[in-house]
Ligand SMILES: Nc1ncnc2c1ncn2[C@@H]1O[C@H](COP(=O)(O)OP(=O)(O)OP(=O)(O)O)[C@@H](O)[C@H]1O
């Protein structure tokens with residue numbers, strides 16, 4: 001890193017301002033309990049945690065917050081389990097024929113518009129009786145999380161020396177035992193990355209929740225939408241909810257990357 | 268490979284296959300089936316006559332997504348170029364630019380609505396400047412430009428990350444070789460960096476266009492006239508409860524997305540294989 | 545010709561280059577920078593090329609100070625360790641790259657590319673891409689690309705280190721031949737002392753960012769100025785002792801290495817009677833002796849290794865171990881006591897580190 005490079009400093013500060021100013025405004029909206037009206041239009045007159053208290057004391061919103069995390073964690077676990085075996089056969093190169101197809105297969109959901117998927121899911125879910133159910137929403141969120149998890153786990157398996165598996169086989173280990181005893185310990189960072197990305201995807205998911213779960217099931221994203229103009233314009237509540245959604249996950253990601261040395265790739 | 272082995276591999280893959288079959292392929296088939304059987308092809312095509320709202324919405328959406336993509340590609344790639352060429356503060360800049368990728372879309376929509384509303388910071392500051400300079404004050408809400416502004420906050424980082432990953436893979440000695448042969452600044456960009464990373468750039472651009480084109484959350488919160496196409500489908504479903512019509516409109520959507528997706532996948536497979544490197 | 549004066553480049557606390565000065569004497573001199581890994585060879589070469597700016601010091605070409613001229617204006621041909629061929633261009637386009645930038649006419653470009661490819665012996669491969677070439681061919685393309693622009697000097701950064709041993713040996717000679725044909729100065733960076741000895745007109749031996757010695761291969765090998773050079777070039781035995789006599793006229797000093805055993809050797813630098821000194825002797829300069837004489841000592845054979853064209857013996861002289869290299873006809877037995885003569889000893893003052 002070249003210290004004292006003017007272009008570098010200017011670019012870095014401009015970008016930092018560009019990225020963090022909007023997030024700052026989000027937090028400001030959530031903390032401002034009263035705004036000046038005319039002259040100092042840009043500054044809050046009073047700040048406090050009033051809106052956070054309100055958010056946690058409204059049973060319906062509190063339930064949504066709780067629901068968001070339960071769904072997200074379930075989705076992360078489910079999608080990882082779902083992809084473990086496919087990622088294993090692809091990552092270790094066991095499938096030679098049609099490799100590109102299978103590699104691409106896990107990424108298909110990325111190209112399917114969420115709205116179109118929702119349109120198709122409505123009749124399917126109503127026939128299966130999954131509408132407005134917890135597992136219905138978990139499955140719906142899982143679709144979009146598959147590509148991240150599939151890719152991370154495939155990379156994870158690919159990074160492991162195939163001789164390890166052979167060595168394990170020499171000692172008589174088989175199938176699942178190999179995965180459990182040989183791969184899982186080495187996969188930990190990739191599992192963590194996959195889990196966090198699936199989690200992030202789930203809390204981000206909005207359309208499918210709205211179409212297939214609401215009103216029985218609501219998440220923070222739904223509540224943000226309702227307070228950010230969907231039903232009414234309540235920037236203080238939307239701000240508080242957004243902050244609750246963004247700040248913990250950014251901190252979680254930061255800590256995870258710092259302590260495991262992995263870098264989460266969301267593209 | 269024996270038959271037995273193949274069957275085993277297929278079995279390993281089956282959980283994902285079953286999952287996709289139920290929650291992805293069946294619904295997509297449903298969209299296709301409903302729109303062709305219940306709605307009828309002729310009716311579906313009639314929706315997209317030039318004077319129909321759906322057509323206007325679609326064209327508007329393509330235009331907005333296109334502008335967002337172009338701007339993001341330009342800025343994202345430029346920042347990546349500056350970074351590989353100057354190598355200053357790169358870690359800081361990369362960390363900063365990764366932040367938007369972890370902000371939920373709905374929150375991005377909310378934040379920019381707060382900023383671009385008539386009393387929002389961006390509008391207020393801009394309008395104070397504009398009136399001082401003697402121009403008419405502007406209003407962002409309900410216009411495509413507000414969607415563009417929110418989009419690029421998310422998509423500049425996306426293009427940046429993809430392009431930067433490709434650019435840093437270039438052997439620095441190649442750049443030095445070009446310089447020792449008399450190339451400088453622009454020539455190096457044009458003759459070395461761009462030819463070696465255009466695949467990544469196109470990949471990034473197609474991902475971003477796809478995302479901008481199909482994403483509901485941001486335009487849903489910001490609102491626009493005409494309505495953004497995915498938002499329009501969402502309204503038909505959620506307010507008019509007309510699944511058949513929504514399916515017919517989704518067909519267009521799925522078709523375009525699949526086409527873009529195809530481009531993206533073929534390119535990303537090439538990229539993974541290492542391209543020129 | 546090229547002259548660099550007191551070049552310095554620090555990276556934080558690392559003194560990559562710490563006061564390097566040398567001058568090329570002839571127009572077609574082949575000059576090598578030789579030293580262990582991390583001693584600052586590449587950094588020096590890149591300063592000369594203009595790829596990095598020195599913290600201090602100047603670079604002159606002819607009478608011109610070119611320190612602040614950027615690389616793209618210096619007209620140097622640089623051959624990189626990784627070859628750095630443009631992967632998206634054919635051989636022809638690679639070699640023509642610099643010529644096109646000079647906006648030469650199409651005809652002229654074609655002619656010069658052909659010329660350059662002929663010089664490196666690579667006709668007929670113009671339309672191949674670098675990945676379709678072998679390592680040796682890629683290396684030649686890199687050289688052709690560097691010479692096609694008719695540079696004012698050629699700079700090589702370990703260009704042969706990715707080739708196999710046989711090919712390396714052949715290309716070495718071709719490289720020198722080519723450079724003499726072009727009549728432009730060349731600076732060659734390597735950590736391979738055998739390579740440097742074979743191809744260079746003169747060598748600068750570097751250590752920790754400084755030049756230890758500049759000289760012809762012969763001088764460097766026979767008259768190393770520092771123990772480091774003696775050690776780095778070839779193999780040397782080192783003995784410590786105290787100076788008991790100095791003959792400045794003949795350039796000879798006598799050093800007592802043990803009670804009653806003194807050796808005579810050439811002075812590398814001034815030493816004072818009574819001070820501590822180091823003596824270096826190459827294994828091949830230890831010979832069996834028949835009778836007593838100057839520098840003849842008695843020692844015991846403790847180990848014997850057959851190396852095909854020679855024997856490597858380990859001898860002990862009390863607590864001092866010596867390596868001796870002899871022809872395959874010299875048969876000694878382990879445990880045998882032999883008289884050996886230590887020829888061409890070099891005496892260095894022992895420096896306090
Ligand atoms: N860009 C840099 N940043 C920090 N330190 C550097 C940089 N370039 C070189 N160094 C350090 O400077 C010293 C000299 O490096 P240089 O590359 O010149 O060595 P070298 O003699 O070419 O070694 P080698 O034979 O391994 O190529 C090394 O200790 C190296 O780590």
Ligand SMILES: [Mg+2]
Pocket residue numbers: 585586587
């Ligand atoms: Mg080097």
